[in-house]
Amino acid sequence: MRKYFLIATALVTLNACSTASNYNPLDDYQQLTPATNLPTPVALSNGNFTVEQVERGQYLVGLLGCGSCHTNGALTGTPNRQQLLAGSDTGIAWSNPLVDRNPGIVYPANLTPDIETGIGSWSKQDIIRMIQTGMSKHGGQTLAVMPWPSYANIHADDITAIAAYLKSLSPVRHQVPAEVMRGQKAVAPFIHFGVYQSKL
Numbered sequence: 001m002r003k004y005f006l007i008a009t010a011l012v013t014l015n016a017c018s019t020a021s022n023y024n025p026l027d028d029y030q031q032l033t034p035a036t037n038l039p040t041p042v043a044l045s046n047g048n049f050t051v052e053q054v055e056r057g058q059y060l061v062g063l064l065g066c067g068s069c070h071t072n073g074a075l076t077g078t079p080n081r082q083q084l085l086a087g088s089d090t091g092i093a094w095s096n097p098l099v100d101r102n103p104g105i106v107y108p109a110n111l112t113p114d115i116e117t118g119i120g121s122w123s124k125q126d127i128i129r130m131i132q133t134g135m136s137k138h139g140g141q142t143l144a145v146m147p148w149p150s151y152a153n154i155h156a157d158d159i160t161a162i163a164a165y166l167k168s169l170s171p172v173r174h175q176v177p178a179e180v181m182r183g184q185k186a187v188a189p190f191i192h193f194g195v196y197q198s199k200l
């Protein structure tokens with residue numbers, strides 16, 4: 001009988017203790033449980049948007065679970081409520097740590113309007129384009145680890161409301177770790193999503 005597993009496991013780097021010949025990746029890690037159902041931070045009033053847009057954006061950001069990735073500590077089960085939507089120090093591996101000893105990792109960005117550490121310099125259009133197409137303000141194509149393909153068909157009014165809400169948040173200063181290239185050793189923890197099936 002086939003067995004199917006959906007594994008969404010938070011992994012924390014420990015001291016490497018195995019050698020290449022008897023490598024068992026799980027020897028290097030301990031398991032943590034992600035937190036879900038986070039509150040969305042209250043928005044400030046912002047003259048550029050209507051109250052209805054901002055409230056709808058807050059509702060949608062809660063519904064779509066943006067904070068589960070973009071809140072520090074949420075992926076490791078200890079969400080920091082002073083840093084809601086202000087980015088995560090826990091990254092998401094985009095290559096498989098069971099195959100690559102040192103996978104490539106991206107860190108969910110700070111979505112509050114802090115100029116230096118968040119998206120304070122992004123226009124409404126920059127935010128909309130990023131969520132719908134994965135194209136960053138800086139021109140790069142974001143990996144689908146940020147699930148923009150799922151957001152591509154969000155209705156224009158809804159995506160505008162999400163951008164309005166994000167632009168109306170209080171800025172929170174929080175610098176997320178830099179992207180880790182494949183083959184580089186991560187110093188911050190990361191999560192890996194994988195679907196596995198036992199071999200016949």
Ligand code: HEC
Pocket residue numbers: 061064065066067068069070092106107108109110111118119127130131136142143145146147151162179
């Ligand atoms: C599964 C986790 C996950 C979810 C859910 C998620 N994101 Fe992201 N997001 C990411 C990651 C990881 C990045 C960073 C990608 C990178 O650096 O290449 C990112 C980047 C972004 C960026 C670009 C910011 C920047 O400074 O580069 C925006 C804007 C964004 N996300 C908005 C959202 C919104 C709005 C939602 C909910 C509708 C959402 N994200 C849901 C993981 C997620």
